[in-house]
Amino acid sequence: MPHRILIVTAVAAEADSVAGGLADLARPAGELPVPGGLLLRRYGTTGPADVSVDVLVGGVGPAAVAASTGAALARAALAGEPYHLVVSAGIAGGFPGRAPLGSLVVSDAVVAADLGADTPEGYLPVEELGFGRSVHAVPAALTGPVAAALAAAGLPHTTGGVLTVSTVTGTAVRAAELAARHPGAAAEAMEGFGVAEAAAAHGAAVLELRAVSNAVGPRDRAAWRIGEALTALRAATAALVPALGTLEARPCS
Numbered sequence: 122m123p124h125r126i127l128i129v130t131a132v133a134a135e136a137d138s139v140a141g142g143l144a145d146l147a148r149p150a151g152e153l154p155v156p157g158g159l160l161l162r163r164y165g166t167t168g169p170a171d172v173s174v175d176v177l178v179g180g181v182g183p184a185a186v187a188a189s190t191g192a193a194l195a196r197a198a199l200a201g202e203p204y205h206l207v208v209s210a211g212i213a214g215g216f217p218g219r220a221p222l223g224s225l226v227v228s229d230a231v232v233a234a235d236l237g238a239d240t241p242e243g244y245l246p247v248e249e250l251g252f253g254r255s256v257h258a259v260p261a262a263l264t265g266p267v268a269a270a271l272a273a274a275g276l277p278h279t280t281g282g283v284l285t286v287s288t289v290t291g292t293a294v295r296a297a298e299l300a301a302r303h304p305g306a307a308a309e310a311m312e313g314f315g316v317a318e319a320a321a322a323h324g325a326a327v328l329e330l331r332a333v334s335n336a337v338g339p340r341d342r343a344a345w346r347i348g349e350a351l352t353a354l355r356a357a358t359a360a361l362v363p364a365l366g367t368l369e370a371r372p373c374s
């Protein structure tokens with residue numbers, strides 16, 4: 122049975138970069154609409170392992186992407202071809218000093234940074250409210266080989282937490298607040314936690330891979346480097362899929 126990987130992006134431009142990175146590894150095997158998204162299917166062989174990689178254009182934000190990822194996972198399960206690993210991939214904001222523009226971030230944790238309650242004494246995550254969870258830890262057995270594959274390909278990268286936010290950070294005050302609350306965070310984006318919740322519900326492992334297009338901080342559209350980030354995402358996909366294809370993926374805690 123092939124190792125089955127689902128890579129979820131928010132928008133088509135990110136999916137094109139991912140698919141470009143797969144071009145030498147896996148050939149197109151059709152497209153399939155799923156509720157809330159579009160699946161680009163790929164199949165091939167990497168080293169000793171068969172690997173099947175589907176790329177889902179899943180929508181922007183945690184709610185949209187959780188819905189489409191859940192639909193893609195359910196479709197695969199019903200077809201008797203469940204995914205072993207789900208990767209949330211795309212561009213992101215990088216925390217200054219942790220993840221420079223054009224570099225890559227491999228998640229060691231996927232964190233819902235605003236899933237909680239604001240109080241006069243400060244923010245409380247849902248765990249402290251007594252329900253739900255706001256963190257999916259990613260095992261070192263997954264982040265390690267991915268980081269090693271990026272290193273072997275000479276791609277600048279860091280391993281760290283990737284925050285999921287519903288509002289893009291646009292001030293120094295908010296950036297400092299998030300960095301203080303999540304000292305392990307390297308990047309913020311808008312989909313990872315939604316993908317992780319859907320993956321966990323289906324017993325699949327999850328990983329987040331982000332290419333940094335902008336700094337987390339005061340809004341500065343002129344400083345965005347989306348083209349460079351998409352190029353880095355393509356190179357990262359080419360480097361990591363052969364490594365993922367041979368891993369025994371386990372669900373995150």
Ligand SMILES: O=C(O)c1cccc(C(=O)CC[C@H]2O[C@@H](n3cnc4c(=O)[nH]cnc43)[C@H](O)[C@@H]2O)c1
Pocket residue numbers: 131132181182211212213214215286288289290291309310311312334335336337340341
């Ligand atoms: O208008 C703005 O100020 C602004 C700043 C950064 C990103 C956006 C987007 O609309 C892109 C959202 C899209 O890309 C991911 N992304 C990229 N950079 C960030 C970020 O700094 N914080 C959160 N998400 C980011 C995100 O995953 C979305 O898919 C607008």
